[in-house]
Amino acid sequence: MRILLAGLALFSLAAVPGPVVSTASTVDGVWRTDGYGQLVAVSGGRLTTYDVTSVSCLPGSLTGTGDGTTFTTNEGTVATVRQGTLSFDGDLGVRSLRRLPGGLPRACQAAPDRSxxxxxxxxxxxxxxxxxxxxxxxxxxxxxxxxxxxxxxxxxxxxxxxxxxxxxxxxxxxxxxxxxxxxxxSPRPGTPDPSIIPRAVAVTDAALGAPVQRWADGAIAYADLPGGLGYLRITGFQGYTDTFAGDREVLEHALDAVFTASRTESLRGLVLDLRVNGGGADPLGLAVAARLTGAPHFAYAKRTRNDPADPARFTTPQPFTVRPAAGPRYTGPLAVLVGNLDVSAGETFTQSLLNRTPRPILIGENTQGVYSDTMDRTLPEPGWTAVVPNEEYLDPRGHTYDGTGIAPDVRTPVFTPAELTAGRDTALATARRLLSGS
Structure with missing residues (x-):
């Protein structure tokens, strides 16, 4: 059957005739990504993508307009195409590109079979x-x-x-x-329904016993707690505004308000709550991590599957480092609350803290175990999209936490029905006790 064939030689098909664009002066032309299964076409200040497999080439969902090198995309990010590379301001890393000198393959312009x-x-x-x-x-x-x-x-x-x-x-x-x-x-079995999040947040806020400041419609929250402790909750790294640049501005404003010189000097301990962090943009997680360290440290290395025939072959890992922010930073004891609803960029943020000094203590349950950026891939059936991850985030030993998630150092219940019914937050209480030394 066709599905079991090694794959059609899609790009051996004749390409649409056209002049070869000089690579010395422009990025106009058609490029193929290393990994990601995508063609990127640049022409006349427009960026167009095509989702490619060994049996198909369909117009992708990502488009952009710009000056020929930098493009504002329909997803609220900025894409930059240079000779042989593609990057996005909302993602980490650079994707390698290889020019297709013959232009766009004919298969990419044919009407799709929608059966x-x-x-x-x-x-x-x-x-x-x-x-x-x-x-x-x-x-x-x-x-x-x-x-x-x-x-x-x-x-x-x-x-x-x-x-x-x-x-x-x-x-x-x-x-x-x-x-x-x-x-x-298909989340991991045992994952709570996200509909519990408003109730979970309400239970935690009641347990804080202190006024809570909020930014980004509540996605970022902070409270000064008795005993010289602080509490910072971040429920996501996206959606503060309509663009990544806007999201970053909102986040930095909130962090400036939280990490003042006087507060960072006086705090005896900080509780960082990521239990309902639904993910978003990894660079925003690193921006927070930069406020929590006094010295550079390894965050993770990112690699992408790049062989359609071999799931074990990847691009060369790109390492990322947490570098101290220029302004006030908190470098003292840190307790991080984690759980099954700590997902994606919430998890890469957690991973970026593991090599901090002093190392944070993780409290709660395993994180969800999904780290990769996701690709939205167009299907022939109109309006249908496949969502698929294709990356690994590695620790210093080359290990990935995909599937298992990051395990806590101290295991406690996290927003179980019993905890919510009783209005109890055992993970928060444990963090406060450990940071207070009692």
């Missing part, structure tokens, strides 16, 4: 060629795909259910199938 089997094939190959964690999840993607494709061939009306059934066993909160009226995701 159920075609949609299935593109979905299956998108995961097969990008997802790094099949072995860790114990999923035989090829065998599962063979059975699932036969079911779609016999019952095309069941396409959504079949695709959802394929990714559900991955138990990965970063995978998904999005349609205009449905959403299939």
């Amino acid at each position: 159920a089997l075609s949609t299935f094939d593109v979905f299956w190959h998108t995961y097969a060629e990008n997802y790094p964690f099949f072995a860790a999840k114990g999923v035989d993607w090829r065998a599962e795909g063979q059975a699932a494709r036969a079911e779609v061939a016999a019952h095309p009306e069941r396409l959504y259910d079949v695709l959802c059934g394929l990714i559900t066993p991955l138990h990965d909160a970063h995978v998904g199938l999005l349609t205009p009226d449905k959403r299939c995701t």
Whole structure:
């Protein structure tokens, strides 16, 4: 069957004729990313993307307009294309590009086959060629795909259910199938429903027993606690405004208000609450980490799966360092509250603190275990999108916390039904006790 073939030689197809653009003076042209399965076309101040597998080439969701090198995208970020590289202000790292001298392949301009089997094939190959964690999840993607494709061939009306059934066993909160009226995701078993978050925040605020300052519609909150302690909660690293640049400005304003010279000198301990951090932009996490250290330290290294045929092959890891902020910084004892709803950029932020001196004490439950940026990939069925991660964030030993999450040093309940019913926050109480030395 087509899904089990090694892959069609999509880019051996004849390309649309056109002049070869000089690489010495412009980035106009068509580029292929190393990893990410994407073509990037730059022409006349416009950036267009194409989502590519070995059996497909479809217009991508990301577009941008700009001056020919820097582009404001439809996702609220700024993309920069240089000779051989692509970067985004809201992401960490640089993606390598290779120019396609023949221009855009014909396959990328053909009308897509929108049949159920075609949609299935593109979905299956998108995961097969990008997802790094099949072995860790114990999923035989090829065998599962063979059975699932036969079911779609016999019952095309069941396409959504079949695709959802394929990714559900991955138990990965970063995978998904999005349609205009449905959403299939698969977080780790035991993950609380995010609908508990408002109640959880209310229970914690009541337990603080102190006035709470808020920024970004409550996404950032701070309170001075008795005994010289502080409490900082961050529930996400996105959505403060409509752009990454705006989000960063809001965050820095809040951090300036929290980390004043007088407060950083007087605090005896700080509780950092990430238990309901839904993620967002990794650079914002590093901006917070920079306020919590007096010396540079390793945050993590990031690498991307870049061989469609081999899930074990990756780009060279790009390391990232937490560097002290220029203004006042808090460098004393730190307790970090974590749990299953600490997700994605909330987890990379947690990881970036592990090599801090003094090392923070982690309290609560394991984080969710999803670190990669996610790719939204267009499917042939109109309005359908596959969401797939393709990166690993490594610690100094080359280890990744994907799947397991980062484990706490002190395990406590985190927003369990019993805790919420009783209005009790054991993790917070434990942090206050440990930081107070009592």
